[in-house]
Amino acid sequence: xxxxxxxxxxRKEQEQLKERNSVPKKQRLVFTDLQRRTLIAIFKENKRPxxxxxxxxxxxxxxxLNTVSNFFMNARRRCxxxxxxxxxxxHSPGQPGTSAPTFSKA
Numbered sequence: 001x002x003x004x005x006x007x008x009x010x011r012k013e014q015e016q017l018k019e020r021n022s023v024p025k026k027q028r029l030v031f032t033d034l035q036r037r038t039l040i041a042i043f044k045e046n047k048r049p050x051x052x053x054x055x056x057x058x059x060x061x062x063x064x065l066n067t068v069s070n071f072f073m074n075a076r077r078r079c080x081x082x083x084x085x086x087x088x089x090x091h092s093p094g095q096p097g098t099s100a101p102t103f104s105k106a
Contacts, residue, residue, distance in 0.1 A: 031071075035061045039068070043075045 031039070038061060042049065049057065049072065058068045 029063075029067060035063065039071050039075075043072060047076055047079075048072065 039057070042057060046053075054068045054072070055065055057063075058065045061068070
């Protein structure tokens with residue numbers, strides 16, 4: 001009986017895996033240098049731009065609104081994580097030797 005249930009679960013997992021593999025994965029967006037530099041510059045000035053400003057940014061940079069929104073959400077998260085890591089390593093946020101959050105190209 002237990003083996004019959006295990007076999008049924010295994011088949012269901014395999015069916016779900018087939019379904020996931022049949023749908024092509026959405027390709028990851030990589031910002032152009034201009035887009036990245038612009039978004040970072042805006043983020044340094046305003047950590048939480050309004051929805052209207054995000055719409056304008058998206059139009060100007062040729063991006064979707066959710067991409068711009070996600071950039072700001074992720075950038076704020078990176079700032080918090082960076083600040084948290086500095087505190088764990090004995091640095092205070094204003095101390096020399098601490099750096100600003102980094103934004104990788106990937």
